[in-house]
Amino acid sequence: MKPFLFKINALVKNLLILFQPHVVFSFLIQPFAFFSNFLSLTQWIAKQPTKGVYKDAFSLLRNYNHRIDLYNYVIEKENLSNTEIIYIEMGVCNGNSFAWWMQNNHNSASRFHGFDTFEGLPEQWGxxxxxxxxxxxxxxxxxARGHFYKGLFQDTLVPFLNNGNVSKGKRKIIHLDADLFSSTLFSLSMLYPYLEKGDIVFFDEFNVPNHEYLAFKIFTESFYVKMELLGAVNNYYQAAFKVK
Ligand SMILES: C[S@@+](CC[C@H](N)C(=O)[O-])C[C@H]1O[C@@H](n2cnc3c(N)ncnc32)[C@H](O)[C@@H]1O
Incomplete structure (x- = not known):
């Protein structure tokens, strides 16, 4: 029975390829992808633990002060205010979150690395x-503990890593705030060899189905990385994880 079904499967697929359905149906690619990723996101959210995880109350509008509450929660829970950390921010823009982290970690040996084109998004976002x-x-x-790397992540991150700026054994705080799927997946993939148990990863636009959420999903599933949710605010717009 199985060999017969394999043959039918191949036949149908080959016929579909021959008929080029995209000629008529390409308008469905975006909405179907969005719908599929949105369902995946809400399903993922439903599976998250409610106890021991920081969450704000449901609200219809976003409140950016809540992301500061999340940073404060993680700093306190993980005892980070005086610990030596390597802070890496992908997407600095005018530096609000970067400045916050520098002001709230007081260890003189900590280093803060910020990456951005400083010329804006390299692609359309939504x-x-x-x-x-x-x-x-x-x-x-x-x-003096901070440094910026101007340019596309795709040009600056690998040379930075190859220069030995991120040594193992030091607590890393990775802040992913580039909004885009491509930038987020690229950053996670390049940082993967340096990620260790206990490192913290923040997403600033986590609940955007086709972008940061999709990058998180593909990364964790493809690299077999497990991340434990520490907290989420603004209905998962900002989320913090600890590498397991
Ligand atoms: C939302 S802003 C960052 C905001 C900032 N972290 C804050 O909250 O204070 C996103 C930034 O990511 C940068 N970005 C996105 N993809 C990038 C890439 N591939 N290379 C360099 N910069 C990128 C954009 O230039 C933009 O400044």
Missing amino acids: YFFKNGDMIAEAPKLED
Whole structure:
């Protein structure tokens, strides 16, 4: 029976390839992908534990102060304010979150690395943001522990890693705030060899189905990385994980 079904499966697939259904149905690619990823996201959320995880109350609108509450929760829970950390932020823009982390970790041996084109998004992000949006001048750094790497992650991250800036055994805080699927998946994949148990990964736009959520899903499933949810705010718009 199985060999017969294999043959039918191959026959139908080959016929479909021959008929090029995209000629008529390509308009369905985006909505179907969005719908599929959205269902996957809500299913994933439903499976998350409710106890021992930081969450704000449900609200219809986003409140950006809640992401600071999440940072404070993680800093306190993981005892990070005086610990030596390597903080890596992918997507700095005008430096608000970068500055917050520098101000709230007081260890003089900590290092803070921020990556951005500083020329805005390299691609369109959803319907509302186009290529070049979020352009910002690299903020002034008055704290010698911080450094910015200007350019596409795809050009700057690998040389940075090859230069030995991220040594194993030190607590890493990875802040993924590039919004885009491509940038997030690229960053996670390149940082993968350096990730260790206990490292913390923040997502700033986690609940966007075709972007950060999809990058998280593909990364964790393809690299067999397990991450434990520490907290989420703004209905999972911002989420923090600990590598298991
Ligand atoms: C939402 S902003 C970052 C906001 C910032 N972390 C904050 O909250 O203060 C996203 C940034 O990611 C940057 N970005 C996205 N993809 C990138 C890539 N592949 N290479 C370099 N920068 C990228 C954009 O230039 C943009 O400035």
